[in-house]
Amino acid sequence: MAQRQSLETVAVAPDQEAHPPASETAKLFAESAKYMPGGTSRLHYYYQPYPIYAQSGRGCYLTDVEGVERIDYLNNMTALIHGHANPLINEAIVDQLQRGTAFSEPAEPELKLARLLVERVPSLEKIRFANSGTEAVMLAVKLARAYTGRSRIAKFEGFYHGYYDYVQVSYASQPDAWGPAHAPHSVASSGGLADSVESDVLTLPYNDREAVTRLLERHGHELAALLYDPLCNRSGFPLPQDDFLAFLREITRDYGIVLISDEVISFRVSYHGGAARYGGDPDLTVFGKIIGGGLPIGAVGGSAAIMALLDPTEGPPALASGGTYSGNPLSATAGCAALTQLPPEEFDRLEALGDDLRARANAAFADAGVAAQISGAGSLILVAPTDVPIVNYRSIPKDPAAAARMRGLHRGLMDAGVIVSKEGLGALSTPMGQREIDRFVAAAAQAAKAAAQAAQTVSRS
Ligand SMILES: Cc1ncc(COP(=O)(O)O)c(C=O)c1O
Incomplete structure (x- = not known):
């Protein structure tokens, strides 16, 4: 079994660079692709070059098969409101x-x-x-x-x-x-x-x-x-x-x-x-x-x-x-x-944490000059590649620059130790507290830089 490492000891865990073809992740993906179309049972699992593979989860942390630990802000597509192994x-x-x-x-x-x-x-x-x-x-x-x-x-x-x-x-x-x-x-x-x-x-x-x-x-x-x-x-x-x-x-x-x-x-x-x-x-x-x-x-x-x-x-x-x-x-x-572990006060606590996360991450995006925002309410968050108010589906641009910004934001967050879906979906879980919110905000600032770089690459090409 891979040895467990925290992101505080492994400063970054870039999916592609840290998971070269000889890695356990690449091997699992190649082997899975032999038996399942695209190596997966769920469309959402896949992103390029291949997804991280889960080893185990505890509370709001998930450890992948390389032994890298990230904060799980995705929680099986928002299903795990108490995180893992409650x-x-x-x-x-x-x-x-x-x-x-x-x-x-x-x-x-x-x-x-x-x-x-x-x-x-x-x-x-x-x-x-x-x-x-x-x-x-x-x-x-x-x-x-x-x-x-x-x-x-x-x-x-x-x-x-x-x-x-x-x-x-x-x-x-x-x-x-x-x-x-x-x-x-x-x-x-x-x-x-x-x-x-x-x-x-x-x-x-x-x-x-x-x-x-x-x-x-x-x-x-x-x-x-x-x-x-x-x-x-x-x-x-x-x-x-x-x-x-x-x-x-x-x-x-x-x-x-x-x-x-x-x-x-x-x-x-x-x-x-x-x-x-x-x-x-x-x-x-x-x-x-x-x-x-x-x-x-x-x-x-x-x-x-x-x-x-x-x-x-x-x-x-x-x-x-x-x-x-x-x-x-x-x-x-x-x-x-x-x-039964979710009294009204717990919804209030998660909402206050969510509001703090949205406000501070949005300020980080604005500081970096990246057209992006965290939308959502309560414990639900979504990283969206636009800074205009979202009224309906068409509010979020569908052009290549927005797609590149979204890829950059997703990759940046993953590399900084925060799991969200490639479409930017995330959710808080009850084991989270202020520490996890602070780490998300720091990761968002780092992701904003990656998104800015991705946008530049698209505008040059
Ligand atoms: C709003 C909404 N409705 C329905 C579904 C389908 O649920 P399931 O994936 O459990 O089939 C989803 C899945 O994410 C959803 O987000």
């Missing part, structure tokens, strides 16, 4: 492990997590578990269709909701195809989707009441669902402006559209979740990530009238849904152990 979650998992990992029968942990969420989230009356956010989004869309008897759905441009076919539309549109700002084109964001998907999905511009009003005047009566995220990372965490989410609630009610809040990531922003903080009062809410305490999970909850479509007690339900591992006792046990 003692109470581990204890609860081990206790459940001794009694079995999965059954064909319901077990009490599922009930405990259901009760906890229904009591905590104001818009929930009933909840149904799934195995991932993607699966839960799929179930929410099907519930909306079955409830309304309509087929088309609406979503916002630049909003990611997992990889169910009907939501893989216009989350990564590029300027040559995205159409007018007030009526964005629906563009497939992946291969492998049926041709009909683009016409089955209406794409809306976020934070634009006038455009949404006009588009729903034309299409509102055809729509089963309108899907939003109170704080969407792929669009740079734009905050809803002028009660935009209350407006969505009203207008969807007018047209009989089911309003779905995707809180797979944004549930983190408050004790009661994203809609409770920013508005919307959704009919259905989708969960994932932190509610599984580090194990796979997804869930849909909401109005009893809609959720009743899943109820088998009065005969075959209107909507058939299953899943060998849905309601799994291990995930539910870990989820309960994670959420």
